[in-house]
Amino acid sequence: MKHIFAVALGVLTAIGGFVDIGDLVTNALVGSRFGLSLAWVVVVGVVGICVFSEMSGRVAAVSGRATFDLVRERLGPRVGLANLVASMAVTFLTFIAEIGGVALALELATSVNEVLWVPVVAAVLWIVLWRVRFKVLENVFGLLGLALVVFAVALWQLNPDWGGLWQQVTSPMPTPGEGWAQYGYYAVALFGAALTPYEVFFFSSGGVEERWTAKDVGTMRVNVFLGFPLGGLLSLSIAAVAAVVFLPAEVQVEALAQVPLPVALALGKLGLAIALIGFFAATFGAACETGLSVGYSIAQFYGWRWGKFVPPRQAARFHLVVLLSTVLAVPVLLTTVDPIAVTEYSVVFSALALPLTYLPILVIANDPDYMGERVNGRLANALGTVYLVVIVVVSVAAIPLMIITKGGQ
Amino acid sequence: MTARAAVAVLAVAALVGCATPEGDPGAYRDEALSTLKAAHSAVEWVHITVGARLDDKIFARSADDCVSSAEDSLSGAAGTFVGLQPPRSSDEVRDAATKLLSDAQDAVEDARIAVRRDDRAAMRQAYTAVAHASQALGRAAEELP
């Protein structure tokens, strides 16, 4: 019985932990401008995160090595370092967006302005990363993140024209008033939101933290193939309620305050309160994950001791990096830069940086030196290759689309 | 892509981005239409928010936050447009657009005041005014000279 509970807990935290500020903002914004005509991108992105996470989770379980430990080994110091710098820039940008997201969620619930919340959030965040146990952190924010199911309930409650919604899903083209360039840009943004590099760094490092071995691969696969798709459904429901309420009214989502509005219209204040709890949990959980990912990746690149399972004094450099990145995030947000704008760019740059870490993991997953006989099977390689092409194409398209649409206008 | 090439690309992008359209009336009219579209989005957002508050479906706190953000967004869009130098033949377009924008700003301002005071009567009045401004902005695409 205990095993079932552990598996269920794993799946639930995978669902609750799936959505972050990037998913919240990008899905609502896309829903309000393109309806569900970009839903297929979320599906492609979710399958992508499943393929990528399963591979890097299996590598972590079988070889005991996490992502960035391997990236340098495979690409050498020069290319490896460029990879580290680019991936850390994206992860740090996402880290700032997540902290901004927490501050915005708190602003929605209190009358205190978001900028004033930033130092408080950063301080509490660092204390959580310093003291709270890894498992507790994952479970609390994962389960609280399930509050976002309220978006699915709201969609049901809004009793939309399901035929019309399905019609949008099955016509993957820009809605009137939107061009193909904008359509392409937001396809890249949605893909980057669903398949964010830090999610893989954190997932594989978490596997090493929790001492996964080859026999944990089964449980890991259940979490990935059940948890992530259900998490993806949450993202889709956020887009769907925006499509139902904002698209016909021609309201374009530009602030976090708009995102839970459809839930309020459908379920009233209780629904809104639950949504805000979901926002806080999703963004705070993701802030912890991105904060740790910066520490994990740099420590793994240089071969330092790392992780929350050892006392901080035995992983001093790792904790120093986590402390510095939390401290550095505050001044950026205090320049009153709009966290939503930071989020929009962070998802596009995520799409840009993806091939850098995807490629080495695909190579390692086929190397018997690391995987013994648990190397990629035919299916894993088939999907792995398809996504290698998809990820490179998306990465190449990211910057040109950003320039043409001047950031998606 | 070497650093020099990246800088060159970004420079070109910046130039393309802010080529002020005051010279060409067509471009000026497009700028007016896109500003009115953004204004309509903000006003309709206020419309939905005030309606939800009147139905007591959202907290006063959320309503205030929504309406003030919408107000900032609207004044931002309007400010940028008014700052543009209209070509000689576009005065008619400019007058129509600025009138629509100022009506919208007045309606949204009344809504923000009512919501912050949680004054239901004023909110009902603001609700119809905002609805009216929103429809006017919605028709702008056809009626703009």
Add this chain to the structure above:
Amino acid sequence: MPTERPGTGAVHRLGELMGAVVVLADGTRAGHVNDVRLAGGPGLPDYVVDGFVVGARGEGALLGYDRRAVRGPWLLRVLVRAANRDARYVPWPAVRRIDWEAKVVVVDRLDPLEDERPSA
């Protein structure tokens, strides 16, 4: 820690060999050292440099793909073959001289790099 062992030569770093220029005895350039093959193992008396993998470009092994266990996705195998298509191998006996300062390795000949199956 004495770096100069009594009775033996200088101390070097393998990193200095990576990317070194490979020239034949008559001076013609033959590429760069992509990798250094080792023989024996730790604790064994003969844990030594056994030869050089030579490729056209600098560090060559773009994808870091293990040339011998070339298994995995078809597309990757194609990319790896392309990256290593001109790889050659210089066994230690064919190495005439190493100029550490100029990072040049003078060799007598270049053998083809066979894609043996993984030995394990």
Add this chain to the structure above:
Amino acid sequence: MTPLRASYDAGLHLLDRQIVDHEDLPVANVDDIELLERADGRLAVSALLTGPGALGPRTPGRLGSWTVAVWRRLRPDPDPRPGRIEARLVTHTDSAVHVSARARDLSVDGFEQWARAQVIEKIPGAGRAD
């Protein structure tokens, strides 16, 4: 894990690989490898080198030389040597390079001790494990 191979390529299988001690705790990365010219002219692998002093020269361009320069200035002794682990301590290699000594006894982590003493130890709870 594949047992020790008859021969393998240093770049692919040794360089930049994680070194772990016999309790499987990470020690450092193989930042470079020391080669010793033997009497018969052969180059023998004598030690694994770690730290910026070893990694710097392998990182091309300004960044590499800058790393070495900063590392030299930070080290107390005038002519600092990079961290060094005797080759004979290496027991086997799989996804990591396993050494028989304990991490503590290898003294290759100056920066770790600095970070521990100057920052981490000063914060309450530094000794408590998860």
